Amino acid sequence: MGVGRGDLTGVRHASEDGVKLSLNGVDHTARPTWKLNETVEFYRDILGLPLVHAISARGWGPPGHHDFLHFFFEAGNGATIAFFYYIGSERPERYVPEEHHFYFATHTAWAVETEAELIEWKETLERRGIKVSPYTKHEILESIYFTDPNGYPVEVTRRLRETEQIDEVDAALTMQAAMEVETESRASGRLMPDIDTVWRRKARLVSDYKAGPQ
Template sequence: MGVGTGDMTGTRHASEDGVQLVLHGVDHTARPTWKLNETVEFYRDILGLPLVHAISARGWGPPGHHDFLHFFFDAGKGATIAFFYYIGSERPERYVPEEHHFYFATHTAWAVETEDQLIQWKETLENRGIKVSPYTKHEILESIYFTDPNGYPVEITRRLRETELIDEVDARLTIQAALEIETECREAGRLMPDIDTVWRRKAKLVDAYRESA
């Protein structure tokens, strides 16, 4: 499978070998930074997250790999927020932040447990001079958003409820509808037109599901 090609040739499905792989949460996220001072100040001094680990190394792996620092901030329950600082490098154009939903789609949501904790995060960050979004409720989550000095979006979120069986069924039917339409559109050489197309296909799948239930 090539990097970023989408080529699934030679891969096997989990149902074929009977091995159930299990994850136990997030260990760390990692992103590059070209703003060492600002990143450390933001996460350690403004957010107040402890700096708990740092790796300093000569370049390794492929030719041209820069010497680097790899440092980690505590994000709770064993998870960390990590950054790579590639010594002597300049930020490539493709890593420059942009005001577009494609860019902001890549982010990590860090969890708090209660509404009071979410309110505390928003009010405290604003008192510390950070611009924070309004509270946003999206189905099972409520979140706030802000950006770090690198332009990376950060989400702080709380669960409004746990997922149930009906959520799993709904997810399966939604994605099945979208997969079918994407396949048809690829074969026809066009893009998926809109969400209404997905909803109409999903409605047919829901009817079939009800009949078989």
């Protein structure tokens, strides 16, 4: 399915057309798999997610589209996690898992509410033969990490606290600083140099924010 990517030049912002869009949570995420049995057994039997829907179809769309299975597991709060199995295809090199933070940046994270639940997940998964990371605290979350049979990273996390207005302000200033630095770096044909450059720019924005409207 073709969608616009990359440069947003010429695209209208929400503030320009007066239309306020809203979303009602994530319906599903989807990824390809070339390990049909292992994927079903992992999500259904190891993680205990109910298999709730499956689509089977001849190839559609452009020529050469494989016949496929598209199957969904319940993921909580009305959401599902889904996979495509393209019949008769072999996994391209680009989908081979890598031991690199670029690869692990794309992951699925499920929420639990309490520390006891997080502990139960870690201990149960380990008893079921899954290698699970140590408990990791980062900012407002505590998480455990593991991978599914495809090598896709999976996270189970609990909130240590809810976000507040100060978090939203901080996020806005952080990202404004980073976007400004990226724009300037691109204009000069360079990559963004380091996080310190962003922090210095953010410090100026924080100072301006505290000073209020001029």
